[in-house]
Amino acid sequence: xxxxxxxxFLSILFIGVLFMTVSCKKEAPGKLSFETLPLEGxxxxxxxxLVKVGSANDPADKEGLTQLTFSMLAxxxxxxxxxxxxxxxFYPMATSVRLRVDKEMSVFTAxxxxxxxxxxxxxxKDMLLDPGFREEDFIRLKTxxxxxxxxxxxxxxxxxxxxxxxxxxxxxxxxxxxxxxGTVENLKTLTLDxxxxxxxxxFLRGNITIGIGGGYPSDFPLKIKEDFSVLPKGRTPALSxxxxxxxxxxxxxxAEKKTPATAISMGFPISISKADEDFFPLWIACSxxxxxxxxxxxxxxxxxxxxxxxxxxxAYIEHFIQGRDKFPATNYCRQQQYFSIWIRPLTNSNRHFxxxxxxREVKKLVEEGISEERFKLAQEYLINYTKLYIQTxxxxxxxxxxxxxxxxxxxxxEAQRKLPKITIxxxxxxxxxxxxxxxxxxxxxxEDAESLKDALVANMPSPITYTNPxxxxxxxxxxxxxxxxxxxVQPEKVKTAPASVFFKKLGLPQSY
Amino acid sequence: xxxxxxxxxxLSFVLFTSSVxxxxxxxxxxxxxxxxxxxxxxxxxxxxxxxxxSYYTIVRSGSRNEIEPGKSGFAHFFEHMMFKxxxxxxxxxxxxxxxxxxxxxxxxxxxxxxxxxxxxAGRENLESVVKTEADRFINLYYDEEMIKxxxxxxxxxxxxxxSNPSRRLFELLRDTAFExxxxxxxxxxxxxxxxxxxxxxxxxxxxxxxxxxxxxCILLVVGDFDHAQLMEYVExxxxxxxxxxxxxxxxxxxxxxxxxxxxxxxxxxxxxxLAIGFHGPAYSDENVDxxxxxxxxxxxxSDASSLYQKLVIEEQKCLTLRPNFADRRDPYLLIFNSIVKxxxxxxxxxxxxxxxxERLKNELVSEDILEDVKSNFKYSFANELGTTDGIAGxxxxxxxxxxxxxxxxxxxxxxxxxxxxxxxDVAKKYFKETNSTxxxxxxxNSK
Numbered sequence: 021x022x023x024x025x026x027x028x029f030l031s032i033l034f035i036g037v038l039f040m041t042v043s044c045k046k047e048a049p050g051k052l053s054f055e056t057l058p059l060e061g062x063x064x065x066x067x068x069x070l071v072k073v074g075s076a077n078d079p080a081d082k083e084g085l086t087q088l089t090f091s092m093l094a095x096x097x098x099x100x101x102x103x104x105x106x107x108x109x110f111y112p113m114a115t116s117v118r119l120r121v122d123k124e125m126s127v128f129t130a131x132x133x134x135x136x137x138x139x140x141x142x143x144x145k146d147m148l149l150d151p152g153f154r155e156e157d158f159i160r161l162k163t164x165x166x167x168x169x170x171x172x173x174x175x176x177x178x179x180x181x182x183x184x185x186x187x188x189x190x191x192x193x194x195x196x197x198x199x200x201x202g203t204v205e206n207l208k209t210l211t212l213d214x215x216x217x218x219x220x221x222x223f224l225r226g227n228i229t230i231g232i233g234g235g236y237p238s239d240f241p242l243k244i245k246e247d248f249s250v251l252p253k254g255r256t257p258a259l260s261x262x263x264x265x266x267x268x269x270x271x272x273x274x275a276e277k278k279t280p281a282t283a284i285s286m287g288f289p290i291s292i293s294k295a296d297e298d299f300f301p302l303w304i305a306c307s308x309x310x311x312x313x314x315x316x317x318x319x320x321x322x323x324x325x326x327x328x329x330x331x332x333x334x335a336y337i338e339h340f341i342q343g344r345d346k347f348p349a350t351n352y353c354r355q356q357q358y359f360s361i362w363i364r365p366l367t368n369s370n371r372h373f374x375x376x377x378x379x380r381e382v383k384k385l386v387e388e389g390i391s392e393e394r395f396k397l398a399q400e401y402l403i404n405y406t407k408l409y410i411q412t413x414x415x416x417x418x419x420x421x422x423x424x425x426x427x428x429x430x431x432x433x434e435a436q437r438k439l440p441k442i443t444i445x446x447x448x449x450x451x452x453x454x455x456x457x458x459x460x461x462x463x464x465x466x467e468d469a470e471s472l473k474d475a476l477v478a479n480m481p482s483p484i485t486y487t488n489p490x491x492x493x494x495x496x497x498x499x500x501x502x503x504x505x506x507x508x509v510q511p512e513k514v515k516t517a518p519a520s521v522f523f524k525k526l527g528l529p530q531s532y
Numbered sequence: 533x534x535x536x537x538x539x540x541x542x543l544s545f546v547l548f549t550s551s552v553x554x555x556x557x558x559x560x561x562x563x564x565x566x567x568x569x570x571x572x573x574x575x576x577x578x579x580x581x582x583x584x585x586s587y588y589t590i591v592r593s594g595s596r597n598e599i600e601p602g603k604s605g606f607a608h609f610f611e612h613m614m615f616k617x618x619x620x621x622x623x624x625x626x627x628x629x630x631x632x633x634x635x636x637x638x639x640x641x642x643x644x645x646x647x648x649x650x651x652x653a654g655r656e657n658l659e660s661v662v663k664t665e666a667d668r669f670i671n672l673y674y675d676e677e678m679i680k681x682x683x684x685x686x687x688x689x690x691x692x693x694x695s696n697p698s699r700r701l702f703e704l705l706r707d708t709a710f711e712x713x714x715x716x717x718x719x720x721x722x723x724x725x726x727x728x729x730x731x732x733x734x735x736x737x738x739x740x741x742x743x744x745x746x747x748x749c750i751l752l753v754v755g756d757f758d759h760a761q762l763m764e765y766v767e768x769x770x771x772x773x774x775x776x777x778x779x780x781x782x783x784x785x786x787x788x789x790x791x792x793x794x795x796x797x798x799x800x801x802x803x804x805x806l807a808i809g810f811h812g813p814a815y816s817d818e819n820v821d822x823x824x825x826x827x828x829x830x831x832x833x834s835d836a837s838s839l840y841q842k843l844v845i846e847e848q849k850c851l852t853l854r855p856n857f858a859d860r861r862d863p864y865l866l867i868f869n870s871i872v873k874x875x876x877x878x879x880x881x882x883x884x885x886x887x888x889x890e891r892l893k894n895e896l897v898s899e900d901i902l903e904d905v906k907s908n909f910k911y912s913f914a915n916e917l918g919t920t921d922g923i924a925g926x927x928x929x930x931x932x933x934x935x936x937x938x939x940x941x942x943x944x945x946x947x948x949x950x951x952x953x954x955x956x957d958v959a960k961k962y963f964k965e966t967n968s969t970x971x972x973x974x975x976x977n978s979k
Contacts, residue, residue: 064918104841111836112904114911133911160848167803167851167873175800175975178695278799281691313638315615316631328684331692345636345921365691397631404634407653408584411919487687487730488680520801 050226050253055420056241057233059413065137066414068231069128069148070351070421073222075202076123076195076259082218083526084202085210087121088158088165089218094119094128096157098146103157109143117144120351121200122339124259127351131414134235145247151219158212165201166208169523173199175277178365178465182285185273185463185522190289190358192527194262204524226255233417264289264356270379270509272462272476273528276469277519282371286378286462287360290454293338294353294426300438301446302337302454308390308398309381310335310361313346316401318394319361319381326495327484329374330366335359337454347409350418353425359455368466372475372482375462376505383457389448403439406432458508469516476509558913558944561923563937564759570775571747574766575931577754579920583653585755586924587661589669590932591646592750593743595719596862597780602728604714605686605721608641609729610739612682614648615639618671621664629664633657636921641719644861645932651921655757659765666769669744676733683729690720697798698869701805701973708794709809709865709969713785745776750931754924782862785811791968798975803851804872805973806881810962812866815859815933817942822859824954825866825962827947829855830905831897831955832888833868839888843870849877859933865969866962875974882970892959896952906947913944 055068071090078085094117097103110116113136118129128148132140173181184199191197201207228251230244267288292298310317312334315325319333338357343349361382366374390398409432410416423431466472475482483503517529563577594607617623630637636651650661674682693699703718710716720726742748751770753762788811813821833839833855843850851871858864872881916926930940 064915103845104836107836107841108904111834112907112911114908114915131915133914156846156848160845163848163873164851171801171803171976175798175802176695176697179692181695279695281688281694314631315627324685324688326681328681328688330688331685346638347636364688365694366688367691397628401631401634404632404653405636407634408636408651411584411921413918486681487684487727488677490677490680492677 050224050255052225052245052248053229054241054245055229055231055417055424057413057417057420058236058238059234062235062413063134064131064413065134065232065234065236066131066412066417067129067144068351068414068417068421070229070231071126071128071223072124072227072229073256074122074124074126075198075200076261077222077256078198078202079218081206082202082210082214083198084165084200084207085214085218086126086222087200087202088162088207088210089215089222090119090121090126090128091161091165092153092157092215092219093147093151095161097152097154098143099150099152100146101143102152102154106143106147109139113140115140117147122352122354123196123200124354125351129414137236137240145244148223149247149250153212153216153219155212158215162207162210166204169199169201169204169207173201174275174519174522178279178281178283179362181275181519181522182283182463182465183360183362185275185465186285186287186360186461188522188528189267189271189273189461189463190264190287192265194264195259196261196354196356198526199523203526206526222256223251224254224256225249225251226253229421231417231421233413259355261356264291264358267459267461269458269513270460270462270507272464272473272509272514274464274466274469274472274514274516275519275522276467276516277465279465279467280368281365282368282464282466283365284363284371284375284378284462284464285360286363286460287358288456288460289356289358290337292454293355293357294422294431298450298453299337300435301442302450304395304398304402304439304442305385305390305447305451305455306335306337307402308394309385311398311401312336312340312342312348316398318385319378322381323363323374323377327486328488329370330364332364333362333378335361344412344415350415350422353422368468370484371464371466371472372480373484373499373503375464376482376507377502379457379460379507380502380505382455386451386455386457389451390444392444395444395447399439399442403436406435465519473511473514473516476507476514477511479506479509557941558910559937559940565936566763568746568767568771570771570773572766572770572773573750573935574763575750575752575927575937576757576759576762577923577927578757578759579755579923581756581920583756584920585652585655585658585661585753585757586921587650587652587665588752588754588924588928589648589665590750590752590928591648591743592644592748592932594642594644594646595717595721596644596714596782596860597743598717598721599714599780599782602725603732603735604717604725605719605729606732606735606739607646608719608721609683609686609732610736610744611639611641611646611648612685613674613679613736614668614672616672616674616678616682618667618673620671621667626664626668629660633661642932643715643719643864647928647932649924649928658757658762662762662765663769666766666773669749670770670773672740672744679733679736680730683726683732686720686726686729690723690726697802697805697973697975700796700798701807701971704794704796704973705807705809705865705867705969705971708792708971709788709811711786712783713862714782715785715860715862715864742776742778742780745778746770746773747775747777750935752924752928752931754927755920785863788967788969791965791970793969794971796971796973798973801976802973804875804878806870806872806878807971808868808882808885809865809969809971810964810967812857812864812962814861814863817934817939817946820946820950820954821958821961822857823943823946824950824958825857826909827902827905827950828892828897828955828959829857829866830908831901832892834905834908836904839884843881843884849873849881853881859929861933878972878974886965889959889963893956893963895956897955899952902950902952902955906950909947910944913940
């Protein structure tokens with residue numbers, strides 16, 4: 021039969037997902053909130069149950085507890101039914117419950133046909149409100165989570181590995197500073213009682229927003245409200261996040277493993293989010309500089325199209341997870357955001373050159389700004405492309421929730437209103453205000469880490485090699501500049517460690 | 533009410549009520565098929581869903597067409613070259629056009645076909661999209677230097693998933709299971725062939741002439757447009773495209789006569805992987821074998837199955853267990869995949885899969901379970917049709933296989949007719965040990 025679009029190995033990813041702290045504006049704090057999207061006559065119903073608790077809420081020394089606890093709801097049995105019984109009921113409906121955990125939020129999602137709504141909901145509600153917390157489910161899910169940290173992340177997915185190292189660097193000592201799956205050392209110590217207690221203390225009415233869209237009966241939200249009233253009132257205290265730590269110069273971490281290709285992620289915290297006016301001009305700048313998986317991306321043009329170095333090169337001004345197609349997934353809101361560049365794997369021999377090239381491009385962006393032509397192109401692109409963001413019911417509910425989080429009635433409508441009014445002066449102002457090129461966290465996964473460290477510290481020339489012997493003259497001329505571009509890399513700011521030691525304990529590996 | 537009819541009725545109300553046919557067909561949308569004089573087929577599905585148009589060009593050429601030695605991965609490589617522009621509309625102009633349109637656009641290559649899509653808002657933009665897309669299919673231009681640079685991008689794409697052991701296992705399975713047929717290699721191709729792509733300018737021209745021709749391509753347009761208007765544009769801009777008349781002869785795979793086995797040592801720590809493949813039939817909407825096998829796969833190996841419950845949930849030997857019986861134009865593989873938590877359990881999991889297949893040969897599956905799977909198929913398909921682009925994406929796959937959307941209804945009618953006896957018959961016919969290939973991967977001694 022037709023293959024599913026989702027690769028089968030995706031099912032083992034515990035990559036964080038996220039959620040938004042949907043504000044409880046429709047009810048008083050401590051009570052259940054709703055985001056509803058009634059679509060009369062539509063045969064589908066989509067749920068997004070958002071919980072304002074994420075990995076940043078993991079108790080000290082219990083990193084990974086949020087994900088393990090919520091996995092027990094989504095991927096374990098309820099008090100009434102074992103997981104097997106649940107799967108047998110869901111299977112003919114072709115539905116399932118999915119969980120995503122990010123730093124500040126977690127979300128349970130499902131879509132079901134209206135014919136099956138009642139039968140599905142009765143099982144779904146018990147999974148969330150009356151979980152079984154069986155020992156066998158606990159052992160299975162904890163083992164899976166450990167396997168992800170110990171084997172999959174460090175060994176089987178270098179692009180994600182690079183992004184996770186960047187996270188460790190940016191948020192050392194910060195509640196965001198560990199993977200959603202936790203740390204190997206502390207995950208091993210978690211008990212079923214920890215899970216039960218965490219659920220009891222955090223699965224509270226005030227933490228939860230019920231997102232529902234589609235052709236559900238008009239009284240259905242009331243029924244949900246009644247059912248969820250079994251949960252205790254209250255909410256988890258708001259996270260108190262410390263100030264984000266900017267890198268001091270170029271801070272580099274190199275994870276070493278045997279590999280033919282080098283993965284690079286780099287970035288730094290920024291002080292704005294969708295909630296800020298300056299987000300909109302910076303969004304245009306970022307779209308020009310590195311629109312996700314689009315040829316509009318300037319980095320993509322310089323590194324991939326002109327030089328054929330890798331599969332793509334992109335930049336982001338907030339935490340980005342790809343959803344349907346290449347569009348941003350919803351419910352990944354965070355109070356604190358970061359700027360990042362994603363260099364997809366490239367042959368090891370050109371790693372130093374491409375690192376120099378990417379940093380040089382940020383420098384040029386900051387120093388020279390964006391051209392009138394590129395500004396207009398990126399502006400028009402965003403105005404039109406964002407019209408495609410919302411296609412499924414679940415996406416529509418998700419964007420409603422994100423809008424609430426950032427204080428909008430409808431963020432995408434607001435974007436349609438604001439983007440056309442942005443001027444090139446706005447864009448060049450925010451580029452200078454929020455971006456920089458000499459204070460960067462740089463995460464690299466490669467082999468022979470020491471030689472790269474030596475080359476970086478010594479600012480050794482890094483000529484690029486091409487398979488095409490007849491590269492255009494103007495590119496070769498630019499290459500001469502790039503290959504000797506001085507980067508101020510202090511030896512004490514470059515740390516190397518074997519890939520296998522990451523995520524064992526909190527923070528970056530100490531065995532440098 | 534019969535569950536099948538209920539779902540068909542449900543589909544008929546999905547979003548676009550004016551475009552549907554109220555019948556027991558699983559695919560409910562009205563479609564029109566027209567063919568230009570040069571053999572270019574156009575399938576259109578106008579919908580009331582406002583604003584969005586999905587414009588898909590399906591080239592019936594994929595890695596299956598790479599029949600010559602040293603040319604593996606070429607279909608995918610050529611997909612990249614298709615974004616290089618023309619003399620009329622050079623690459624930067626093409627990019628700027630799509631950028632200003634805010635279009636979602638890309639291409640992808642599979643075993644059997646290569647697909648290019650432009651998803652955009654606004655029917656007023658239809659003509660410019662038709663004109664631009666027609667231009668690049670007819671007048672694509674690139675020189676030897678461009679092909680050399682793009683070849684290294686392909687190498688980069690290869691590297692972007694080089695750390696994924698599942699990809700390596702899949703390559704090993706196909707390479708081991710097939711002797712002659714071009715399904716022996718994957719879409720990305722062998723690394724040595726990728727490294728030789730910079731030298732393949734001349735072959736790329738031959739490839740274009742053979743396969744990028746109107747008699748090997750189908751245009752699928754779904755969304756907010758008028759059919760007559762679409763055809764006017766298509767005739768204007770595509771009529772000058774010349775036929776190829778090339779007939780591809782894929783090598784016939786000889787009958788496998790003994791069990792095969794291969795192993796890969798992964799260089800770093802990894803959970804163990806197991807894949808078992810059996811040679812199976814090609815896609816068909818007339819013969820019951822493939823539909824019966826699709827149902828069998830789910831009955832015995834889905835996450836609602838007894839074996840999944842045993843190996844994944846109860847004994848916790850496996851992280852995943854799933855079947856993949858992909859539809860292909862030529863006979864392909866029936867594959868069982870598993871990620872196994874400990875190396876030492878690989879042989880046990882393999883035995884359990886073979887034991888389950890033996891059981892299917894000896895026992896009839898229950899009618900209730902069979903009905904559950906049929907229900908799952910229909911709701912799964914229905915869920916894909918929730919958006920304009922979902923319809924286009926789902927259709928593109930079937931149009932590649934059978935050149936027209938009606939195949940979907942024929943297929944689902946076949947699913948309806950499959951009986952427990954059919955399931956047993958195909959189990960006996962295909963799951964013979966001599967027809968099997970087992971590949972394993974281990975890394976890091978995860979005892």
